[in-house]
Amino acid sequence: MASVRKLGETTLWGLQRIGRMGLFLANAILCAATPPLKISWIIKQIWFIGFQSTLVILLTGAFSGMVLGLQGFYTLNRFGSTALLGPMVALSLIKELGPVLTGLMVTGRAGSAMTAEIGIMRISEQIDAMELMGLNPFRYLVVPKLIAAMIALPLLTAIFDVVGIFGGYFVGGKLLGVGEGTYFGEMSNYVRLEDVLEGLYKSLSFGALIAWICSYKGYHAGFGAEGVSKATTQAVVLSSVLILFWDYIMTSLLF
């Protein structure tokens, strides 16, 4: 009896959580869809989420592409089809690894900072102060992050993909001997527009997901500094897991 009750309580608690997170997102979208938009706050966030992440994305993109080139070459070599290295690297990056790894890197670099920033504003009563001035904190804190992340993520993903493709060429072509014409020529034969769009949709939705989860966790951070550090950890874990989960859902729905 007690265990049934416990199960029911946990289920209700979980449902309530999901409901609250859903309302949070709905509220953010509503604010984003109605003026005024705080343009200068959005630009600041694009700079922070996007520009400040470029170095990390360049590095991870290059190494991911190089590993793909290496692994791909040896695998394809067994089937005698190293000529297809170009499309293999490009499709892996464009459809999956680019959006997912970019999402995970941005979660770690910018998402955790979003949670901490909003969480500190919560516990230091800056959010209360805003509300008392008759200003909607969502417009200043959540909406700019949502929009900026949805702009920055596709751009960062594009950088990741391009750098990765050249990283793969560096290893597969320069070091292991696949010809330049073969590598890039086969790539343009096999990569279709749908593949690029799939990557774009994924990166857009990951941007929204990161901003949503990380803002929510900060906004509802508990009491004190401990509450903020807990919220930050939870935001990174939840956002990372949801990126992988949502990636699976989108892959199975889209194609």
Place this chain on the structure above:
Amino acid sequence: MIRMEEIHKSFNGFPVLKGVSLEVKKGEILTLIGGSGHGKSVILKHIVGLIKPDRGRILIDGMDLSQLKGNQLEALRSRFGYLFQGGALFSSLTVFDNVAFPLREKTKRTEEEIRVKVLHQLEEVGLSDAGHKFPAEISGGMLKRTAFARALVTKPEIILFDEPTTGLDPVIAHTILDLIQSIHANLSFTGIIVTHELGRVFPIAHRVAMLYEGRILAAGSPEEILSSGDPIVRQFISGSGEGPIQFSER
């Protein structure tokens, strides 16, 4: 003007307010004293609707706070100034921009009009030279002054001060209280000052109320409180370790 009737509030099943009733008249300064963690900040947040009571009513000019619609609540809040305990300044904005913030975002004044108003306000609280600094770069006393300037710049009728002198050295604390007093002489706002350092605040209070264990234990003029026969009030005022107050800090 402000009236709280039998306010009850618990957090996570733990009761903090157990029937608080309090009244503040127009133009009056009430000092609310009580141990730390007893719910003084919670009372102030109830008055502006940041926290909703489990039971009881809050009336501002006879209007029941819980009955107000979104824009009515906003209109009511615009009559308040609130000094948060830690200042609650926006850390990404300079002192000047913090004070200018409510004017820029809520009024249609030109940038030049705003500049004049903000500079005047900064001068009034003695911060003319600090406008370009960020909150992280200034001292605790300057932080409170900036928060005061931000609260004053919209000319509020009612100002709530949450521990305006806590954590400041005695000289600075004194200048802050002088500032509150001189601005009250000019604007005659209605005020509530929350503190646990009563000695300093008695001179500027018209009335004093003491919060203890979730209720208002005593309320009256400073003289009445000072000469109170209640052993708890006496112990709190004398700051003695001996008496009916146990280790009640939470």
